[in-house]
Amino acid sequence: MKAAVLSLPILWLLRRIFLPYLWKDIDFFYRSTRYLKFVENSLNSDPPFLMLDMFYQQVSSRPQKTFIFYQDEVYTYKDIDLKSNQLAWTLKQYTKLQEGDCAAVFLGNEPAFIWTWLGLAKIGCPMACLNYNIRAKSFLHCFKSSGAKVLIAAPELQDAVEEVLPALVEDGVQVFYLSRESPTIGVDSLLDKMDFASDESVPRSYRSQVNGQSSALYIYTSGTTGLPKAAIISQGRLLISSSISTLSGLTSEDVLYIPLPLYHSAGLMIGVRGCIQQGASLVLRKKFSVSQFWDDCRKYNVTVFQYIGELLRYLCNTPKKDNDKDHCVRLAIGNGLRADVWKEFIQRFGDINIYEFYAATEGNAAFFNYTGKVGAIGRTSFLFKFFRPYQLIKFDVEKEEPVRDNAGHCMNTANGEAGLLIGKITEKTPFVGYAGDKSQTEKKLLIDVFQKGDLYFNSGDLLMEDKDGFIYFHDRVGDTFRWKGENVATTEVADVIGMTDFVEEANVYGVAVPFHEGRIGMVSIKLKEGKNFDGEKLYAKVVEYLPNYARPHFVRLQDAIEVTGTFKQRKVGLVQDGFSPLTIKDPLYVLDENEKCYKPLDLSTYNALVDRKSKL
Template sequence: MLVWIVFAAVLLLALLFRHPHFLQDVRYVLYRLQTRRLVLGYYQTNYSILDRFLDTVKAQPHKPILLYEDETFTYQDADELSNKAARVFLLSGLKEGDTVALLLGNEPMFVWLWLGLAKIGCSAAPLNYNIRSRSLLHCFSCSGATTLVAAEELQDAVEEVLPSLLEQQITVFILADRCRTADVKSFKDKMSQASSEPISKDLRSHLTLQSPAVYIYTSGTTGLPKAAVVSHAKLWGHSLLLSIIGVKAKDVIYISLPLYHTAGFIGITATIERGMTAVLRNKFSASQFWDDCRKYNVTIIQYIGEIMRYLCNTPKKLSDRNHKVQIAIGNGIRPDVWRDFTSRFGNVQIREFYGATEGNFSLVNYSGKAGAVGRDTFLHRMLFPYSLIKYDVDNERPVRDSAGLCVEADKGEPGLLVCKISARTPFAGYARDLQQTEKKKLRDVHKKGDVYFNTGDLLRVDKDNFIYFQDRVGDTFRWKGENVATTEVAEILTLVGCIKEANVYGVEVPGQEGRAGMAAVTLSEGQRFDSAGVFEHVEKFLPSYARPRFLRVQSSIDVTGTFKHLKVKLVEEGFDPNQIADPLFFRDEKDKNYVPLTLDIFDSVRSGKIKI
């Protein structure tokens, strides 16, 4: 018997030596299976996040659910305030199945409105409070909402589109005690007078886990935003993400991301799922971030896009490691920023994840490998079928073999991530947009008749089975017969001392196939553009086809509300000095420098006199 025990121990040690992440891989898959079983159980009992909230109110009524500025709101407070909001909605004529658009920033009222809507069986459509005019009308219409509730400070934005809303017989509320505009109703005065008694469950009796809980909009970096349908079941899947990475009820999470975005909204629903406390900030502030974490004893922080880099760019302080933050969860952190962050701010576990709001698949970097978004394992692929397939950037479509099926990408090669659509991994698509929903489905991937969700993202698996995000399909461009990943080029550019931020894209050049690389950059504070230094750096670290031919120096880079770079307008303007007031530079191979892009150089490039 002892011999067999020793043999098994040796075998296990040999397995771990060859596959050091084996136990982590198995543990992660078991967690995913456990959460799947939980959600399936909730399906059978029709148990929603709202039901979890109501149970938590009974179990810990006096525990804080939200800390906002100098205010503290308990679970009981949240229950009573959302009951009041629900009654205002009922009096306005809303009924189960209706949708209400919310136009307000990060404030407690956002949470009370959403919970109140859920209590009467309605769904919410949180709008980006930065959009205006036609974009605002477009997003409002996407969800099929019949009511709009807006913050008082956004009343001007509402009045701009009010005639169109009134034509559609939309009910419009402003979060104020009184309203100065005819045909617009005040909300807060009605809410203060409403009863806080419990709302009858009969008002949501037809609600199921397949019903829409919320409509979350895509960022719109490459076009108009679309309203992704997030069902109550999908909301469970999102909310359980924090339990997978070990977040507990005693934790305090800091939410500075906009609540209209998936990541910020998940912060609230995961708070409810865990029964913990959330600190809500109206807007991200790099200078006040750590002061807030210390003030509220924060243990979990969220990040997205460039937030971690913004934090690393703040002046160093002796108090940088004086905090209780243990875990940072989010996506979009670059490997160099990852290392800088942990080196400066201490032993914070970074849990990078990958997922799309409308997607049916997600990844979590549970191993702590800098830059990775997860691991590619046989068990994970078997239980949650996905593939990385070869992608033709020129024709913007997957590569197919002679049988018309997709071809798996080789290890180390960027491939399009596709995820199988099935009863266990459904894809609900976009509200009121069957065409865009269908466009995200890829058929005949591995066999005739199968259907996969097309993420539109290129990922790569390395020799050790770590998965890395490479680029969006629309962001990757082709030049000199090679694919250029804009994210990689941007990372290289921001390593130059004078460059603070870089947004890389491809521009059309007459007479040339593909697109030439161009970067819009901002300069570090107090720095001048070191044209020769940038040339030398790019020459050293990038292959010839990936080196930007044109540079545009801007005072700031346009981003979405979640810090994703906007490229559409930049691509349209190209490198034309007649259209662009910003300083432009051209990569001059003879001078070994980025030289000012004059009209003569522009005309010579366009006519083909200057070869690029």
């Protein structure tokens, strides 16, 4: 007995050394499997208990609880229920929408986005969430890929609607402004009709065929490498989506701040959907404002907020204030947060629990950093991998395809080696694909990966797993380029350049040079306000931290770095622009090894490079 008692501290010490995250792994596994069991039971009930049923549950149990704060407006769960009823009855009266038909919304972040979504769900119609920044060709591509029969648009987007209206009318699409009058011939108004519509409950018979496999949403990819694709979000996937906010610890007592666009999965599926799951309140911000962020948090007593990594960097770049830690925020949920920004944010704004996660809108593999490991996007374990099988495989970034052995099989990467994330497609981890062009779905499939007939989803992301089971984001396929026989990860280079004191933001990419293989590094830089470009200082920084092949050879100064709606940097246009001073009006600089600096790129230097008179 005495020996057993004495051995307890030894066992405790051994666990701390060899299995330091054991209890956290077990706890997370238990909570996540319990949530998945809840989803499974909900889908298997008769009738299935879906997102809309959860909303009804909250309306019933807390009708006067505030659901949405928006500017100076307040909406309870009951308010939104009644408003969505009016929308549903209006659409039934003035459109030809039937159960299963899609309607598209072209709206910004406002309460109408949410009650429109719920109203459509009440009549069994999936919703296509159009990015309000798209125009012309991209607009029509997105709209048509969803097969939508109705478009509901914000009146302030009149110009964008009128630009594509002839094509929509030709296809028999009904178009509405979310207003009480319409200035456009061929476009009807909606709010005036809703004013006279019933707010009585909509019978379940209007959505009697909706089940877990039915389409609930169409969420569009960013389109950083082409036209956006409409990811099909099933009702079952919509149920699972709130697992991230639930596992982060969101409760009914929380107030969640959503500065992210609702047309993407983070804001709508994790944010709004997570609040519906828990009966929490949300604060809707039309657009992220770095100057108003903390004032909003104080005004609405925000306890949780969503982020994209860039947002936290913007906040860290603001002038320090005495009240930086004067707020009620306890949780932050998001992705894309750099380790250095993570540390700086916590140090400056207080002990906020940051829950970083990795997930793709359409993907079947996801990771969650439940330990708070700075810099990691998630953690894995043998338990996790058993239920959500994935692999990191060797990838040739130059050919942009997986590396296969002589037998034609893919090869796993070693710990610490970046590899392409692929998720095994099974009944419990499906990949539904995209609406419209089936070839887009087929392009994301990998067949005969490790054995004949197996099927995996190609995430397009390069990740790295360390020996302790932590997962780190490395780069997106297409963002990595090859120079002098070496792979260059743009995010790693951007992190180094971002450490330079005059750099506000850096967007790294590779550009082609005539008569050279691969692509050489180039960086677009936005300077901090009041700062000037220092070619010597930047040269010293890249030489200190980067190998020769990874150092950007060209620099382009821009007033603003173009990003997508989810704050991902756009690179395609920059790559196409190249580094020619003949076509680029922005200031350009070139790395000069002899003078140990970046000097202005003039026409004679440019000609010497393209004519191979100067070596790269």
